[in-house]
Amino acid sequence: MKIWKALFGKGASAATETVATPAPTQIDSADRPAFAFAEHLYGHEGLPILDWQAVQSWSSKAANEDAVAAAITDCKRGWLLHLRDALGSGYDVQESRHAMVLSPYPPRFAKVLLEVIGRTRRQILHALDGLAAFGENDRQVLIVFHDQDAYYRYVSHAYPDGGEFAFSGGMFLHAGCPHFVTVHADHTETLERIIAHEMAHASVAHLRIPLWVNEGLAVNVETRLTGKLPKLYTPAELRDKHLAFWTQETIQEFWSGRSFDRSDDGNLLSYDLAQTLVEILAGHWPQFQAFALAASYDDGGASAASEHLQLDLGVSVAGMFEKSDADGWHPDPEKWSGEVAHTPT
Numbered sequence: 001m002k003i004w005k006a007l008f009g010k011g012a013s014a015a016t017e018t019v020a021t022p023a024p025t026q027i028d029s030a031d032r033p034a035f036a037f038a039e040h041l042y043g044h045e046g047l048p049i050l051d052w053q054a055v056q057s058w059s060s061k062a063a064n065e066d067a068v069a070a071a072i073t074d075c076k077r078g079w080l081l082h083l084r085d086a087l088g089s090g091y092d093v094q095e096s097r098h099a100m101v102l103s104p105y106p107p108r109f110a111k112v113l114l115e116v117i118g119r120t121r122r123q124i125l126h127a128l129d130g131l132a133a134f135g136e137n138d139r140q141v142l143i144v145f146h147d148q149d150a151y152y153r154y155v156s157h158a159y160p161d162g163g164e165f166a167f168s169g170g171m172f173l174h175a176g177c178p179h180f181v182t183v184h185a186d187h188t189e190t191l192e193r194i195i196a197h198e199m200a201h202a203s204v205a206h207l208r209i210p211l212w213v214n215e216g217l218a219v220n221v222e223t224r225l226t227g228k229l230p231k232l233y234t235p236a237e238l239r240d241k242h243l244a245f246w247t248q249e250t251i252q253e254f255w256s257g258r259s260f261d262r263s264d265d266g267n268l269l270s271y272d273l274a275q276t277l278v279e280i281l282a283g284h285w286p287q288f289q290a291f292a293l294a295a296s297y298d299d300g301g302a303s304a305a306s307e308h309l310q311l312d313l314g315v316s317v318a319g320m321f322e323k324s325d326a327d328g329w330h331p332d333p334e335k336w337s338g339e340v341a342h343t344p345t
Contacts, residue, residue, distance in 0.1 A: 003121065015018045020084075020092060021081060021087050021093070022081070023037075023078065023081035023082045023084070024037065024078045024081065025037060025038065027071065027074045027075060027078060029062070029320075031061075031062070032058070032061050032062075035054075035055070035058045035071075035075060036260070037050075037078055037079075037082060039054075040054045040055070041079075041082060044153075044154075044156070044157040044235075045153035045154070045156060045157070046086060046153070047083060047084055047086050047087070047150075047153060047158055048079070048082045048083055050075070050079040050082075050176070050177070050343040051176075052175075052176030052177050055071075055072060055075045055177075056072075058071065058075075058183065059071035059072050059075065065137075066081070066085075066137065068135075069135070069137035069138065072138075073114065073137075073139060075102060075175060076102065076139065076141060077093065077095070079177070080081045080093045080100060080102045080141070081093055081144075083102060084102055087145075087146075087150060090104045090146065091103065091104050091146075092110070094107055094110040094111055094113075094114060095114070095139065096111075096114040096115075096117075096139075097112050097118075097120060098117065098118055098121055098134070098138075098139055098140060099117040099118065099121075099139055099140045099141070099142065099341060100139050100140070100141050100142070100246075101113050101114055101141075101142045101143075101144065102141075102142070102144070103142075103143070103144035103184075104144065104145075104146040104184060112158040113142065113144070113191070115196060115197075116191075116192060116195055117140055117142060117199065119201050120195055120196055120225065121134055121140070123196075123225055124196075124199055124200055124203050124225075125203070127221055127224055127225070128200070128203060128204065128217065128221065129202070129285070129289075130289045130293075131204055131289060131292050131293070132200075132203035132204060133203060133206055133343070134202070134203060137299075138179075139178035140179070140199065140202060141178075141180070141181065142179070142180055142181070142182070143180075143182075143186055144181075144182055144183070144191075145181065145182070145183050145184065146183075146184050147183065148183055149182070149193045151181065151183045152181075154181065155171055155173070155181060157280075158171075158173050158175065166180065167234070169182060169183060169185070169190065169194055170182035170183075170194035170197065170198050171317075172196065172198040172201035172202055172205075174201075174205055178196075178202055178205055180194075180198030180199065180201070180202060182194045182195075182198070189227075192225075192226050193222055193226045193229075194220060196222045196225040196226050197218045197219065197221070197222040198218075200217055200221040200222065201214060201218050204217060204264065204292075205294075207292065207293070208295070208296045208297055209295045209296075209297065209301070210255065210257060210280075210294055210295060210296070210297040210300050210301045211257030211260055211274075211297065212254060212255065212257065212260075212270070212277065212300070212301075213273055213274070213278060213292060213301055214274075214275070215260060215296055216271070216274035216275050216276075216278025216279070217278055217292075218231060218278055219271060219274065219275040219278075220275055220278055220279055220282070221276075232268070236260075238272065241265055241269060241320070242269055242273065243319060243321055244270070245265060245266060245269050245272065245296050246269070246273075246317075246321055248327075248329060250266065250327030251317060251328075251329055252331075252332055252335045252336065253266070253270075254270055254273065254274075255300030255301075255302075255313075255331035255332075255336075256300065256331075256333075256336040257297065258336075273317075277316075277317070281305075281309060287308055287309055288309070290308040291305060291308040291309050292304075293305050294307065294308060298333060299331055299333055300331030300333070301313065301314065301331070302314075302330065302331040312326070312330065313330065313331060314326045314328075314329040314330030314331065315329070315330075317329055
């Protein structure tokens with residue numbers, strides 16, 4: 001299915017006016033005090049951010065597991081409706097059994113996105129067999145912003161103050177309520193690609209995998225489900241860039257995850273190296289599955305690679321970059337000073 005043909009192709013009918021669901025002031029409960037949104041929403045760049053610790057504390061007092069899941073779903077919906085109002089006219093919330101979408105699209109167009117999320121969910125569970133997991137009662141949250149200004153205003157709450165960061169068209173935000181965000185695009189392939197990539201992140205959020213494994217899985221899933229993108233550089237040019245960039249110092253940024261936040265070529269090269277490494281290592285899936293389940297961002301996956309893949313990550317990468325000596329190329333947590341970036345953004 002091509003989303004954009006359904007959205008704006010020939011024969012697409014005009015949107016029907018509907019009465020918007022009002023944003024709730026509170027979520028009522030029969031067995032405990034209501035959850036009051038006014039007490040748990042704070043503003044960031046004019047947009048409401050919900051205190052998800054308060055949501056967890058309130059919902060955890062529900063009678064059983066299903067009631068907890070229902071309470072969290074109600075809070076997700078309520079928060080999205082408050083965010084809808086803050087973003088202005090044109091936005092609305094649509095939902096299905098497994099997803100919620102806040103977008104600037106008319107209802108029937110947003111429902112196409114819900115269908116894509118449902119299909120992608122099934123495909124990822126198959127592609128990442130034994131690693132991917134989605135809660136049966138959990139609903140994936142996708143927020144599509146109309147423009148980049150609103151997108152960056154919102155995602156800036158997930159960044160530390162100051163510094164330079166690479167531009168992006170989509171992010172998976174893990175803290176609080178795991179959800180993924182993107183910007184309205186003029187091409188269907190862009191939205192489908194972002195949904196596949198960010199949902200892959202969401203599917204392995206329960207694992208302690210290093211960021212290079214996380215991003216490598218997401219890029220490979222994205223490629224498998226939506227096809228390859230044209231490369232910015234020829235294979236020879238890209239190899240030259242890799243050889244010039246990776247050193248004993250910069251490879252430690254890769255193992256710790258910090259290189260993925262670089263605003264120079266290190267960002268592109270980190271994703272490319274992660275994709276290549278995961279593609280090679282996942283060639284024998286049962287072994288890779290055991291590695292990924294055991295891998296930890298604390299040591300860049302080194303001990304799990306040694307145990308389950310019978311290889312030394314430092315030796316492997318040094319060999320890829322034609323280094324005769326692997327000294328300094330092994331993941332070395334002592335050089336990271338505790339600065340481990342393990343959550344994709």
